[in-house]
Amino acid sequence: MLVADNEVPELAAEAKKLLHVLIVDDERSIRQACQEIVESLGYDVATAGSGEQAYTILEKQNVDIVLLDMKLPGASGIEVLRQVRRLRPDALVVVITGYGTIQSAVEAMKNGAYDYVTKPFGTEELRLLLERLTGHLQLKAENRVLRERVKARFGFSNIVGHSPEMEKLYRMIGKAAQSVHPVLILGESGTGKELVARSIHYNGPMKEKPFIPVDCGSLVPTLIESELFGHVKGAFTGAIGAKDGLLAIAEGGTVFLDEIGELPVDLQAKLLRAIQEKEIRPVGSTKRVPIEVRILAATNRDLEQAVVQGTFRRDLYFRLNVLSLRVPALRERRQDIPLLAAHFLERMARSTSQTKTLSDEAMKLLLAYDWPGNVRELENCLERAWTVNSDSILRPIDLPSGLYAAPSFTAGASTVSGDVLPMEELERQAILRTIDQVNGDKLAAARLLGIGKTTLYRKLKQYGSRA
Numbered sequence: 001m002l003v004a005d006n007e008v009p010e011l012a013a014e015a016k017k018l019l020h021v022l023i024v025d026d027e028r029s030i031r032q033a034c035q036e037i038v039e040s041l042g043y044d045v046a047t048a049g050s051g052e053q054a055y056t057i058l059e060k061q062n063v064d065i066v067l068l069d070m071k072l073p074g075a076s077g078i079e080v081l082r083q084v085r086r087l088r089p090d091a092l093v094v095v096i097t098g099y100g101t102i103q104s105a106v107e108a109m110k111n112g113a114y115d116y117v118t119k120p121f122g123t124e125e126l127r128l129l130l131e132r133l134t135g136h137l138q139l140k141a142e143n144r145v146l147r148e149r150v151k152a153r154f155g156f157s158n159i160v161g162h163s164p165e166m167e168k169l170y171r172m173i174g175k176a177a178q179s180v181h182p183v184l185i186l187g188e189s190g191t192g193k194e195l196v197a198r199s200i201h202y203n204g205p206m207k208e209k210p211f212i213p214v215d216c217g218s219l220v221p222t223l224i225e226s227e228l229f230g231h232v233k234g235a236f237t238g239a240i241g242a243k244d245g246l247l248a249i250a251e252g253g254t255v256f257l258d259e260i261g262e263l264p265v266d267l268q269a270k271l272l273r274a275i276q277e278k279e280i281r282p283v284g285s286t287k288r289v290p291i292e293v294r295i296l297a298a299t300n301r302d303l304e305q306a307v308v309q310g311t312f313r314r315d316l317y318f319r320l321n322v323l324s325l326r327v328p329a330l331r332e333r334r335q336d337i338p339l340l341a342a343h344f345l346e347r348m349a350r351s352t353s354q355t356k357t358l359s360d361e362a363m364k365l366l367l368a369y370d371w372p373g374n375v376r377e378l379e380n381c382l383e384r385a386w387t388v389n390s391d392s393i394l395r396p397i398d399l400p401s402g403l404y405a406a407p408s409f410t411a412g413a414s415t416v417s418g419d420v421l422p423m424e425e426l427e428r429q430a431i432l433r434t435i436d437q438v439n440g441d442k443l444a445a446a447r448l449l450g451i452g453k454t455t456l457y458r459k460l461k462q463y464g465s466r467a
Helices: 005-015 028-040 051-060 077-087 099-110 123-153 164-177 193-202 221-229 265-277 303-309 314-320 330-352 360-368 374-388 401-405 423-437 442-449 453-463
Strands: 020-024 044-048 065-069 092-098 115-119 183-186 211-215 254-258 294-299 323-326
Touching (some): 020 051, 183 193, 265 314, 303 314, 360 374
Parallel strands (some): 020 065, 092 115
């Protein structure tokens, strides 16, 4: 998001707030013990001995975290959980259950609980859990504050990040938005070049006019000319009627030419003429049609090298490169990965009515990986993890195995004949060894490994194990 270096601490303080915790348990001793731990962390605390008391508090007070006993007088824990989710949908709920009733905790997590603890639990266990919940809530708050600030300033609500590289990009977008000249957007695949183009258009003087993206790399070469300039009836086989080109349809607005480096050389000359003369000639026509459009172009290729090689016209390159922006690769702004991850998980939560977060180990993997596919790869990775995950915490085992190749995680791996073992093999050995240690108790093994029972069975099936 768009913030100056000296604003980051101030913004972090703005995102951090006094957290409100509600403890719901019919045992007074449990309520008091939990209250002491929560207050020692500096949180505001409220307690309730029943579901009805909890509802009264939830209706009157803001609540960020709920510690909810699954066995309450009157309404069941699941019923109370559903009411909490209805009254305070953003609150994180941790259910408290007895050791012999783990299944009720699993059911609670399916109904939106964030995590669970089993009685008896230790002071340090609850303290660590609350600190992890705090980190999750503060990250969400910081992400929200950042997006709101950027939207308030320039409306770049879909671009996430506050690294120095992104701050520089935001300033350039702000300048480009106030112009009507062509802009060349450079960057690797998956960095979000189209989002940048949309931000330029929708924050500029043409924002009420059309924005039309064209993927030059996916169009059939023989049809690109017709798509851009249009054609008249009978211009070629299959042209049963006249068709306006995208440059004409976007009249008064913006045409975004994605992967401009893939445009055939002969069409580059026609595009250059259209930009310079502000008119086009549809295929098969002898008449020229005046146009008034802004051209934004993007590429992941080195156009200067393409000019040297003769695959891209020098005059078109200079015409498009009136102003150029470079979108940084994700590996160049790793500090934005937690914000991006929170942004994607928050969006998935809205679409599924579930809440999931990343474990510390999973976040370490995301930060260590180089992301050759950039932001798009990160989003796909988290969508995959969300799909295969069976509880509310995304762990390393849920992430694609390719992430385990990150240098910082393979450097210390066990070796055989001098070769590093693949992470998938290390994972398999860890799972089978844990099952052996607990004498085949798969539920106990899943608890020790920090994964869901469904995930464990899926992994065992994948390994072909009959354990």
